[in-house]
Amino acid sequence: MELTVYLAGQIHDDWRKKLKDKASQKNLPITFVGPMENHDRSDNIGEEILGKQPNAIIKDDVASQFNNLRTRVLMQKADVVIALFGESYKQWNSALDAGNAISLNKPLILVRPEELHHPLKEISERAQVTVTDVDQALEALAYIFATE
Template sequence: MAFRVYLSGEIHSDWRQRIIDACKAKQVEVEFVSPNTDHESSDAAGDCLGAETQNFWRDHKSAKVNAIRIQTAIQSCDLAIIRFGNKYKQWNAAFDAGFCAALGKPYLTLHDEELIHALKEVDAAANGWATTPEQIVEILDYTLR
């Protein structure tokens, strides 16, 4: 049985691929799922519902369409990894962490020390906080062996 892990959060670094590659190398049986990580197509997810003249309504429709994938992935995962980067504020990742907490779904946060204060409530509800993708892999390996 493969463990299903949802990879949520920032899309501007290679953290997802590092986790996936290290799990393969260690032969950790994990199935990874993610939100749409292509920024342009994610922003355009609701465009099929009609053109909008205001960005608010375009973003609103796209967020709802994206939520189909995100909510389904979170509800069906065994564990979520929530990555917060330093460059951009990932409100979507904070929302995903809150959704996990509301569902009683285990999650780990992945972020640098500079974000400890800003994420104190998110981290308090998490099952752990890691600073590197390699630490995440070690937790997955431990959990599944």
């Protein structure tokens, strides 16, 4: 059995790479997918596909359409979603992705520091598992494959 795991959340650090590396070290049969990690490409994809847009608002709108398409397709194909809420960045995408996972009936592993317990309590109640760090999320995935 192999799992496809969608890694939702902020794209401003290397938490995805660290998680992928650790999963590889454990020889877990997991394929990871997620949002475009090249922030500039994510911001410019609308113009890359449709051409120059008349202003910044429309540029953002068309980029969002293509990023939402990517998210929807990859999340629908995922077996599990991990949504990371960190302390350093605004978490709008994480909240949206967690909500999408819930609405698609995808098992959700919510990663959030204890300081964010209160503002994320409703999402946490809908998640299958809530953990405080990425290593715990990886152990939750590893447990799926445990035989004893």
